[in-house]
Amino acid sequence: DAGVTQSPTHLIKTRGQQVTLRCSPKSGHDTVSWYQQALGQGPQFIFQYYEEEERQRGNFPDRFSGHQFPNYSSELNVNALLLGDSALYLCASSTGGAGTEAFFGQGTRLTVV
């Protein structure tokens, strides 16, 4: 049983560029959530996708957008990258109901230079 997989594992981008990160959920899961984790801090909730719609969003600007595909995989897009966007980006999958257990991928480490 494949767990949550994210790609790429590492990425270096230049300030002002755009980036797309990808996530495949655990088998049987239909909900994907994205998080940003700065060095030394806890993960911060970006948004959650369910049934191809953004169901909930954290306190992140519109430069952060996402998409969920019919196979439940998801993308996180960040436009106009800032140095402060450098972080570990984590994806979690779960089933659609409230309060279900979430499982995390290994993360994508983004460095903006």
Add this chain to the structure above:
Amino acid sequence: GIQVEQSPPDLILQEGANSTLRCNFSDSVNNLQWFHQNPWGQLINLFYIPSGTKQNGRLSATTVATERYSLLYISSSQTTDSGVYFCAVERSFKTIFGAGTRLFVKA
């Protein structure tokens, strides 16, 4: 929004010692999970525990939802227990993490 506070922020133990990590949250939640983050950033599920008590080997956890706190117990600690422990709560499909407890176990 919900506030999640973890204590202590840092903890140094001698191998074989026991410890208790605490997570307080400010409002009712649908879910509470404990994670261990390894040095490579992977979040490992320890417990899914919105209420009650669970045990898994040397680890156990208790959540008292009515009093809005959870405890993670580590017994007979090992060097491999080192890392950051996070508590995360979910309400209205939004998950909030605490700042974590950084544990170092000395040999």
